[in-house]
Amino acid sequence: MSETTPLQGVRILEMGQLIAGPFTGSRLADFGAEVIKIEPPGRGDPMRDWGKKVDGTSLWWAVIARNKKSVTVDLSTSEGRDVIRELVKDADAIVENFRPGTLERWGIGPEELHKINPGLIIVRISGFGQTGPYASRPGFASVGEAMGGLRYINGFPGGVPPRCGISLGDTLAALFAFEGLLMALYWRDARGGTGQVVDASILESCFAMLESTLPDYDKLGIVREPTGTSLKSLAPSNVYPTKEGRHIVIAANADPMFTRLTRAMNMPELAADPRFATHIPRGENGEEIDRIIAEWSSQLTYDELTSALDAQAVVWGPINSIADIVEDPHVQERGMIVRQPDDRFGDLAIPGVVPRLSVTPGKVNWLGRATPGTDNEEILGSDHA
Template identity: 40%
Template sequence: MPGKSLDRNGALKDVKVLDLSNFLAAPMASMFLADFGADVLKVERPVHGDEIRMWGESKEGVGLYYKVLNRGKKSITLDLRTPLGVEAVKKLVADVDVVVENYRTGTLEKWGLGYDVLAQINPGLIMVRITGFGQTGPYSGRPGFGTLAEAYAGYAQISGYPDGAPLLPGFGLADSTTGLMAAYLTMVALHEKRLTGRGQVVDLGIYETLLTLIGPNVINYDQLGIVQKRNGSRLPFTAPRNTYQTRDGRWVALAGSAQSTFVHLCETLGIPEVANDPRFIDNRKRLQNVAALDEEIGKAVAKFALSDLLERSSALQSTIAPVNDVAQIFEDPHIKSRENICAVYDAELDTVLNMQNVVGKLSSSPGAVRHPGPRLGQHNREILVDRLGYAAADLAQAGIALDEPEAGAQSASH
């Protein structure tokens, strides 16, 4: 903004995070913090590292999704089951604001790294604990992953078509939403700490955020006894909302939540009479006659080529969007203008990586992707030797190399 100097270090430049986590949800939480300048130190297992290094696609043996989820962080290797690993974590905890972990409930306590122990070292410590089912309750000891949460929280049951099987999402929905919520709760806890000096535990089950996000299911069941059924791409509380195929075989999504929006849609599609049809005259009537409404809209959309329909939609300001694949997202002029995808040089692969940019734009202290996820143990010497004072020989005896091989590349070579 004019007259303001931008803080290029990020709004969270004074926040120190020790990330003991693996996989997706918890690392994504610390990724969001790193995006806005937090100093995030990731602890990984020697030799193998975070298992997400082996998830999905790789290039030259290097896991690509790891590069996104662990961007902006430093990496060291420690075995938390060993005395040296426990001792090193305790030393690091003395000088951090937040610990993020996602081991099964009771695991850190078994290793002597529970919150009761760490809070004695650092009374202001915030520990973010992400597990499948939370730290309490009859299921707290069960293993849990995002896929289980998507079923358990009710998402899969309402996803798909009435005559088909429940559908799981095509990406880590439960893990990703948990990462967002964990980052938010971390900021709430940091605010409390700034007011009182107190630390605390953030206890988050992977299913819990999704349970809140599935809509009015809970209150509708409580008050009306309604159990939402699978209904394709429709919503149970507003119509129209669906995907429709154009004349040239492409797809669009449209929604007409407000009455004025619905009228604009009908004008755009060349069916103004549908807006005045008694069956569709308001949202409740449209919900009662949703199959007939879908038929009318489907026939209208099928008369247009995608480009013509989008041009008409833009001119009339109606709510229609193309169903993009990732190749189309890369070429979209709005996404380019908003810089929603950014290019970052990666020294390990000696190439530029394009990845999703920081979410949201702060006018005075914007976030930034400072570097992709690091090599395994890239910062062992800086942290373990230079900062904590360990001798290289002692680290080697504990199975920790000062220059760890990249886990994916090592595995690919065998």
């Protein structure tokens, strides 16, 4: 295994705040990029105050700012913007998630920055993108998820569309931004290209996840509706009870998998029943097959049920809380629970690096800097220490 990380030598200026921009920066930093977090002087990034705290220190900040250096620059001043102009000379990319037009008002938009460094990649994350009638509107994940279609199809029929328990729109946009940055780096460095702008919006990132919803509507006039714990026309793939009142997910909607499930149930005749024998009629009769499976599963304890499923190699999984995940031996074996030493916390359990690379894996080196501007002297020189 190499000690070299895949993004070693890549320098990123992270000018974003809160979630979307910083989550992109975290992905880059995990794989060895030098990510320089630009924070406003004083309190720093607002994320330092978000989430649960230990002795006044945000646990979320420790994770989202891991592996990053911190410098303080007042972007509202001409002196601060001059610092940015100087830093971009040696940078490979900047990541920002201000409202569109903010960099331009400050005189450090793409046109000016590319005059300083033609190879600079400028990653711009926003609620609605850099163009279009909504471009100037502020946008957060909750609104992007709603306008991008995710909320409409979530939840139960007739209910108020609920939100996922995390800022999913922000992290989706961040992952698309990360993808775009890597493609732009490849275009520049391997194909002899130039710098460019990567424009990632929360709304579009959510919309991109809607599978066949658009062509279904375009050609058939179908508006996909929320379906609760299952997906319409995919059966069986649902949540089923155990004797103790626990629930597990069983996903046996593929024909061979359904046959194996019927063996686990000691009901092989179901695989030949014309209502369930193949994918389409099984989806049309999803409520009935779900009823049969739930009746069977509810007579078995969790251990009896999962043993029967494992014996036939049926896809299943528990519905884990964070307490369950921490104790899961597979998660532990895969190194997804990293205990990182830190002067503030002693050590702290944080998620491991994803994905796993066989030769140049990512690594957690330190948690989010305790104080804004910790790296001022190294990055900006003694005058800014």
